[in-house]
Amino acid sequence: MPMIVYGDSRSGNCLKVKWTARRLGVPLEWREVDIMTGFTRTPGYLAINPAGQVPTVILEDGRPLAQSNAIILHLAEGSALIPEDAYARARMLEWMFWEQYSHEPAIAVARFRMLFQGLPRGELDPKLVERGAAALARLELGLQASPFLAGDRLSLADISLVAYTRWAHEGGFDLVSYPATREWIGRVERALDITD
Amino acid sequence: MPMIVYGDSRSGNCLKVKWTARRLGVPLEWREVDIMTGFTRTPGYLAINPAGQVPTVILEDGRPLAQSNAIILHLAEGSALIPEDAYARARMLEWMFWEQYSHEPAIAVARFRMLFQGLPRGELDPKLVERGAAALARLELGLQASPFLAGDRLSLADISLVAYTRWAHEGGFDLVSYPATREWIGRVERALDITD
Numbered sequence: 001m002p003m004i005v006y007g008d009s010r011s012g013n014c015l016k017v018k019w020t021a022r023r024l025g026v027p028l029e030w031r032e033v034d035i036m037t038g039f040t041r042t043p044g045y046l047a048i049n050p051a052g053q054v055p056t057v058i059l060e061d062g063r064p065l066a067q068s069n070a071i072i073l074h075l076a077e078g079s080a081l082i083p084e085d086a087y088a089r090a091r092m093l094e095w096m097f098w099e100q101y102s103h104e105p106a107i108a109v110a111r112f113r114m115l116f117q118g119l120p121r122g123e124l125d126p127k128l129v130e131r132g133a134a135a136l137a138r139l140e141l142g143l144q145a146s147p148f149l150a151g152d153r154l155s156l157a158d159i160s161l162v163a164y165t166r167w168a169h170e171g172g173f174d175l176v177s178y179p180a181t182r183e184w185i186g187r188v189e190r191a192l193d194i195t196d
Numbered sequence: 197m198p199m200i201v202y203g204d205s206r207s208g209n210c211l212k213v214k215w216t217a218r219r220l221g222v223p224l225e226w227r228e229v230d231i232m233t234g235f236t237r238t239p240g241y242l243a244i245n246p247a248g249q250v251p252t253v254i255l256e257d258g259r260p261l262a263q264s265n266a267i268i269l270h271l272a273e274g275s276a277l278i279p280e281d282a283y284a285r286a287r288m289l290e291w292m293f294w295e296q297y298s299h300e301p302a303i304a305v306a307r308f309r310m311l312f313q314g315l316p317r318g319e320l321d322p323k324l325v326e327r328g329a330a331a332l333a334r335l336e337l338g339l340q341a342s343p344f345l346a347g348d349r350l351s352l353a354d355i356s357l358v359a360y361t362r363w364a365h366e367g368g369f370d371l372v373s374y375p376a377t378r379e380w381i382g383r384v385e386r387a388l389d390i391t392d
Contacts, residue, residue: 050337051294063283067297070289077282086273087259093266098247101263101296141246 002027004058008035012108012163013068014055019159019192020072024079036116069096072156081156092150095157106132108164110171121172132173136181139165143180147187154191162188198223200254204231208304208359209264210251215355215388216268220275232312265292268352277352288346291353299335302328304360306367317368328369332377335361339376343383350387358384
């Protein structure tokens with residue numbers, strides 16, 4: 001039985017799993033979940049993920065796993081997507097935890113408010129906009145220093161961060177001031193065969 | 197030169213690093229940082245951590261590393277604090293990413309508002325209180341199933357989650373309804389020799 005992914009195709013967190021599996025040649029069965037219908041709050045879904053979030057995967061042996069970054073770390077163990085050097089690996093993890101704490105809660109949430117809830121840009125919480133701009137500036141600084149986040153090669157940090165950065169404009173963030181970030185997005189999309 | 201930790205002793209994120217290093221016998225030099233003075237926004241500090249957050253460590257070889265969970269994962273590589281079993285290790289990471297996304301931003305932030313900013317409990321954002329209660333309920337569910345978060349033994353997931361859970365009352369959250377969580381806090385504090 002291949003791995004089953006419960007995911008919403010409009011969610012960057014879910015696409016991280018799809019891209020990582022494709023890159024590694026891991027077969028998966030994608031089960032499309034519309035996060036706006038309340039399905040993730042049904043007893044059946046909460047039984048596999050009590051946090052009620054997507055993505056959740058059911059591994060080949062039937063055991064569930066949640067949290068996008070934990071899932072891709074599990075899938076990619078022993079692969080070239082995780083640097084062999086201990087410090088580069090630690091920096092990759094630093095970026096991945098930063099993504100979930102400082103980037104996703106601003107960049108993805110602004111997009112959710114506008115795209116899913118129909119809020120005009122001008123009505124976004126100014127603190128959210130400020131946090132998003134700070135996250136993009138910090139990312140740009142990192143990408144001015146190296147072509148990929150954890151050094152010279154693509155790693156899970158790039159997969160994790162590109163997911164919502166490439167959609168930042170849908171949350172009203174203009175990437176025109178972040179040239180290193182824009183070049184990096186193209187580089188990562190090409191490496192992962194992201195065409196949509 | 198031992199590892200240097202820039203940390204605020206009132207920050208659970210910083211104490212994770214102290215406890216992990218002590219457990220592993222890794223020497224460290226603690227440099228106390230008061231997060232309320234603006235020191236983490238000075239050019240000198242931003243040069244070692246552009247995100248301006250604590251903790252940041254300077255490793256033995258002089259290279260910086262940030263994000264509490266990335267730091268403890270780096271310190272504990274190859275130790276008994278990281279399960280050997282691949283699935284247990286993935287679940288440990290699931291809890292650690294969940295901590296930074298769903299637990300810390302509610303439990304630690306409520307405490308920050310009350311303890312550092314002097315806000316009365318009744319003036320906390322109701323959504324913050326709701327998110328914190330949901331996080332504690334989800335944690336309790338996990339701890340009803342096993343004595344430690346990633347199975348039968350102490351792991352980094354316990355260190356990560358206990359940091360702010362043991363202080364939840366300082367953010368106005370009463371743990372009386374969470375008996376498995378209270379027992380687990382005692383178990384983890386004893387295992388880590390936390391006496392303060």
